[in-house]
Structures are given as structure tokens and as C-alpha cells.
Amino acid sequence: MPSIIGFYSLIFGFFSSLILIFFSIKDYKNSNSLDKKIFIFSFLQFLFVIISFFGLILSFVNSDFSNETVFNHSHTTKPLFYKISGTWGNHEGSLLLWLLVLTSFIYFFLIKSNNQPKKYRILTLLFQEIIIIGFFIFLIKTSNPFNYIFPIPEEGLGLNPILQDPALAIHPPVLYLGYVGSSIIFSSALAATTENHLSKEWAKHIKIWVLISWIFLSLGILLGSIWAYYELGWGGFWFWDPVENVSLMPWLALTTLLHCIVVMEKKLILSSWAVILSITTFTLSMCGTFLVRSGILNSVHTFANDPERGVFILIFLFFLIFLSLFIFFFFYKGDNKNTNSFFLLSKETSILVNNWFMMYFLSVILVGTTYPIFLDVISSQQISVGPPFYHKLIIPFLIPFLIAMAIGPKLRWIKSGIEDKKYLITLFLISLIITILVVINLDVKFLLNTVLITSALYLFFITVRDFFIKKFSSFSQNIAHFGFSLLILSILFNNFLTTETIVNLKVGETHTTEKFKIKFEDVDQLSEKNYKVIIGKFNVENKTDGRSDILYPELRIYNQPNIVTSEAYIKTNLFLDKFITMNYVQNKEHFNIRYQTKPLMIWIWISVVFISLGGLTSLFKKKHES
């Protein structure tokens, strides 16, 4: 029943979109205030998609296996929470989530933009509707979440147990609010270009949407990394896997856009950057969807290897690219009132420098992710592009970038001197001295790492100083930049100080190293709802301070599907994470034990929260002002 309602609701939603487009075009030319019917139908469009979405959720909750999607991705023994999250953990359901975000954002945009010019609002709506119609067609034609199968199977094929994790369950909705939410910025920028509405008012108005999208995207990426760390068992949180890259690229574009919008609010410059970046962000989101769902790339979580779907997305993606570029070249009029060049030492230039570096980082990731495809097609050679590539090209450039981040905000508009900024030099020297001490004591190799620590520390000190001196003015910028410096510092120190011990042990055996004594005390077997588990009990003694921890890594044997997973046991505190996994060793009674100590791990997560907090405070400051 819910599936039938879901399906018809989807169809009604599609027709609402068509009617909405009709009324919008009709209302475009006349000069009255926005036709009420437009509000009504955009609400209906949104409502029908929500109903459809709930129809799918209910089908999952009821284990309605007459629905093909539910059959493929669920099981009666799945816990309720994961039955619900299974709704969006598959290709069809996640596309319905796309539609949900697309239709909700345009509705809320309409009701919140009453102070904007009417034609601009209608055009934003129309551009967004192009995207929405495209997804409706894609969904109904190739990826229907409400396909009926008969005879109705008794049991579903089950959800992958690796996906049964709280962080992963909420990761898609959060990520999509960011990722898909950038559609409204795309539509808005195109509309503003066409209507020549690229002004400070537009920047002020669109900033909220940019912030919302940016905050959710940051948190979505954070959740994905946290999941990878806790669930995948290798102790890492970022592997430069294509799917990860595909979420990072829009984030980089969006962050750069945010900076341009902030500038545009005050001075009407860089509007071309704003438009191009708005287009780029959503384009990268669509591109990411293409890369992940079409099967063109090998990756950890490609959804559906379906070239037919891939062709649709590819054509749709390039259609949007051509459309937006056409609009830009045809309609964009530069902000030619201000044709003076920028002085080298000015806020304007520092924003440009920021854009320059961010676009470089973006191009590294874009080239690295897509190059294997090009090479394969052109010369049938298959290569891998992995972490070493990204590290080599990104890390050296982080050094000037961090320093620019520290100094940039200090520069004044138009022209700046550095007369009264002695503290800039003092703090730099302090950073340098601390770095040298650190490097000597921790036996860190390479000059590069040394300079990197210095520049990260520099940004850290500058932002901390700013907080105490300037308190809450430009607080959002401060806390976000502070968060970024913290992120780099915690990643660096985590990297330098992480230890790993790998050994094969039988129950009762002990392994001693210079720093640790690992005793395999016991093993226990239990039965859970949908898996059997072998729990190891390990006593790990730290020789330096004599303290011991008891750790319980697990091996889980699932019956549906029939796989074995290794669950890491992680003991976290503010300073250190203790991370242990155990695995079978073929043909032996031993277990392979991996014990890692990972300093400052939790600060990596906290720093991203700080960065997002910067966006959040900016959002509330705006609300307070208006």
C-alpha cells in the first residue's frame, strides 16, 4: 500500500512540476507580485515528493518485498533504525532523496525571497525546475523505487552489514543537504546573471543558502570520515578514494564561493568568480553523481554499475554545463564600475590568492580522480592514482596557503600597510621556534614537514590572538580559520606520532615490544540478532606509564549476506585513540592482531566541527541583523 501511494505521489509530483513551469513562464512577463499559484504548486511539488519518500520508508519498515528496491536492500531481521536508513542507502532511494532536497529547497527559497526582484525569483525557479524535471524523468524511467515484483518473495536480499552503522545512516541525508542544496545556488546564480541582478543585495540574500549548503556539506564529509575510521578497520579516515574526492571537490568550490560572496556583500567585485563558482559547485555535485553511479570508476562504494543510467546522467550533466556556460557568456555583464587594479597588499588580492590556491587544490583532485578514465579510453592503459599523488601535489602548497590564510584577513581593503602589525612577525618567530623544538624531539623527517608545522602553528596563533583581541567581531571567520589550522595540526601530529603493532597471537599469548605489552587474554562467542560474534579480550599495557587498557575487538559472522567483518575496538580520549582489530589467519588458530595508538584523533573531528561552527555563527549573525 505505501508503495502504491509512493508511486502515484511521485507521478503527481512530476505533474505539479510541469504545471509549475507553465504558471511560472506565464507569470514572468507581468509586473504584479508573484502569482499565488506558483507558491501553491511548488508546495504541492514538495509535498508529493515527501509523501512519496515516506511511502518508501514505510515499505522498508514493513519489509514490503513486493517492492523491488525493498527486496534488494532489506531483510526482516534488520533493526528498525537500519530498515529506515536503508531507504536512502540504495540507488533508487537516494535519488528520491535528491528530489526531496531539490523540491524542498526551491519551495523554501520562494517563500524566503520576497524582497528579491520577481523576474529573478521566477528564473531561479525555472532553472531549478529543469534540474527537478530531469531527476523526475531519470527516476521514473530508469530508477523507479516502486517497481512491483511478483510473486512476492518471503525474504529480502539484505543490507550489507558494513552499512549498518549510525554514522553511515545519517551521512547521506546530511551530505545531500549540502551537495544537492547547492542546486539552489546554481539556479540562483544563473537567474541573477540573466537578470543582471548580481549586486550586493543578491550576495547578501544568497549567502544564507551558501552557508546552509556549506555547513551540511562539511558535516556530511565529517560523518563519512568518522564512519570510515570506526567501521572500515584500517584506522584511517581519508583514502583519496574517488567517492571521497567527489564530495571534497564541491566543498572546495563552495568554500571559495563563500569567500567571494562575503567580499561581494561589501564591494561589488569578483561577481564573475561568484557565478562561475556557483555553476562549478553544483556541476561537480552532478559530476560526482555520474562518476559514482555509472560504474565508470572502481571504488569502495559505487552504487550501481549500470552504464545505461550512466549515459542519462552524463547527457544531463553536460546539458546543464552547456546551458550554464551559454547563459554566462551571453548574459554576464562585468562589474565594470570598478576597473582599477588591485594593490598587491590588499584584502582583495588576498581573496584572489585564496581563490587561486583553492582552484589549484580542486584541479589536483579533479585531475587525479578522472585521469585514469581518460588514459584508459585513449590508450587502454589502467593506472591507479592513490594517496601518494595527492599528498605530493597538495602538501607543499598548503604552506603558502596557510600563511596567506593568516595574513589575508589582516589586510585592509584597497591598500594595506603592515606598519602596526609587528605581532605578525613575532607570532611567526614563535611558531618557528616551537616547530624546531617539536621536530627535534619527535624525530620528524623532512624539511617540508617542518615548514608545514610552522605555517599551521602560525595560523593557529594568529586566530587565537584575534579571538582574544577582537572578541566577537569577525568571529565566524576567526573560528573557521582556527578550526582549519587545528585540522592541519592534528592531522600532522597524528601522522607523525601514530604507532602500529602487528602480530599473530593465540589465546593466552603475549607480545612485547619496546612500548607495549599486548596480552591476548580470552575469546568469547555470542549470538546477536543478525550475526554471531567472536569477541577478543586484550590487555594492553603501556610500558612508559604502566597503565593498562582492556580492549574488545570483534569478528562478526553475518548470515544475510554471508560475510565476516572485523570490528575495531577504539578507546578514545582527548589525547589518544587506542585502536585494535583482530582477523582470522588462514589455517591457523592464531588471530592477526593490529594495535594502533593514534594521538589527537578526536581533534581531527572537533576541528571540522569548529569550521562548521564558523558557518553556523555567520548564519545566526545574519538572522540577528535582519
Next chain:
Amino acid sequence: MKLLRFMLVILLICNFNVLKAENKNLEIKINKNLRCLICQGQSVHDSDSEFANSLKILVKQKLDDGYEEEEIYNFLKNRYGEWILYEPKFSKNTYFLWLLPILMFVVGGAIILKLFILKKN
């Protein structure tokens, strides 16, 4: 003279330990650069699959036999193709891969310089 010999022995022992540690580090470095071919996106170092474990043993054997890092990579590339290496070699196949971003950086910088900073007033 005896002191000198004594110091030499100590030096050798210290270096030997350092060498052993460095060898272990090199082993880890190589394993991290190798793709586990039967896993979905994991390095040989991180993976616990049969293939990864065998490969770890082989890398250690080769290092003990005196192979250099590059020679081990070539050995494996011969059998499994370039795909097994995470760091793409800088060869004629990958010039664009490594140079395109740098090119974009330089060109981007030049464009920015010309359009915004060195404008004719």
C-alpha cells in the same frame, strides 16, 4: 686503537638497528603503495586478505634478498600491471597527470595577475 675499534663496533650495531628499523619502515612504505587487487580500495598494508598477506611476505623476502624499492615495484608491475601501484610513475603516460595541475596553477596565477593586478588603469 682498541677504543677506536670499540667505537666502530658500537657504530655498526647502532647503524644495524637503524637499518633494521628503516627496512621495516621501507617495507611499510612499499606495502602502503601497493593496491590490494582483490579488495575494494585498500592498500596491501591495510588489508588482511590472503592476497595482501602473501604480498607482504613476498615484499619482505625481496627486501631481504637485497631488492631496491623500484625493483620490487618493477617486479610486481611486470606481473600485475601499473594498476597495482598507488603512486603513478612519472612516465609518458602520466605527464599530463602530474603536470596539468601545476600548469593550471601557473596559468591561473598569470591570468589573475594580468586581469586583476596589472590592469591598465
Next chain:
Amino acid sequence: MKVKFFPSFLFLILILIFLIFYKGLNKSNIYSPDNIIEKKIPSFSGKQFYNNLYITSEEIFDEEKFYLMNIWASWCVPCREEHSFLMKFKKLDGLEIIGLNYKDKNENAKTFLSELKDPYDLIIVDRDGTIAIEWGAYGVPETFLIYDKKIVKKVIGPLNDDLFFEIKDLIK
């Protein structure tokens, strides 16, 4: 003039990228290192299964005939499925079947063979899997057809009817 040039140039590049992605969609991305055909067999040495004596690859592949080397293990389920084909191969003349027992326990392997019969003329033990790596294999089962110290054909996964006849034809 420059303004007009740039968009058309961009347009062309985008069309090119579109075509490459389109073509990329239709390519298979199951990676198979098939660069091994016509390659010389690796040089290795291993312990024999039954008598524990070492033997080298030179000694094994010394004659001018076809060899079929099959990587198997008692814990490998598809190996059971392909076993009947190996027994069929055993009946053919001019073909010597070498088994590479991959990461197995001798007792389990012996049980496997006594249960299903032993199709191999010679079995080498690859306890840690490194000999398989010499051959560029990455799992079980895999089978190699060898002639004149070169790899003529490589099969990844279990043998089946089509492959059986294909190999049979090659041997003739």
C-alpha cells in the same frame, strides 16, 4: 576577438571530454592483468607435496610438451566445481598437469584429494602464496596453459565447458 575565441575553445574541449566519458562508460572495468600472455614462465622453486623435496621450475617444465598449471586449495569452493574438468584433462595425452597447492594445510589438502581424486602429475606446495604471486595470480582457482616455457593461456576463476574445449583445441 579573443572573447569569442575562448568560449568556442571551451565548447570544443567539453565535447571532447563528453565523448571520452561516454566511451569510458562502455568499457569494462573488471581489471584483468592480461599482459601476461606470451610471457615466459617465472623461475621459482618449491617443495613437492608428497615427498617434501625441493624442485625448480626448470626441472618441472623441462620437456617440449604442454603443461597445465592449476592453483588450488582445499578451502576453495570453486576449486571443487572445476575438479571434474581437471580429471578430464588428466585423460588427455601430451598434457602434464601440475598443481600448486595455495596457502593450505597438508592434511586438508590430502583429504580433498582422496575425496575427489588426484588429477595432478605433480603438486608443489605454496604455503605462503608467494609462488602464486610469481605467476601474477591473485586468487584461487587460476589455471595456466604452458608451452615451451611460455604462458599460452591464463584462466582466472574456475574452469568450465567453454574453457575446457578451448584449451583442448590449443593442445592439438
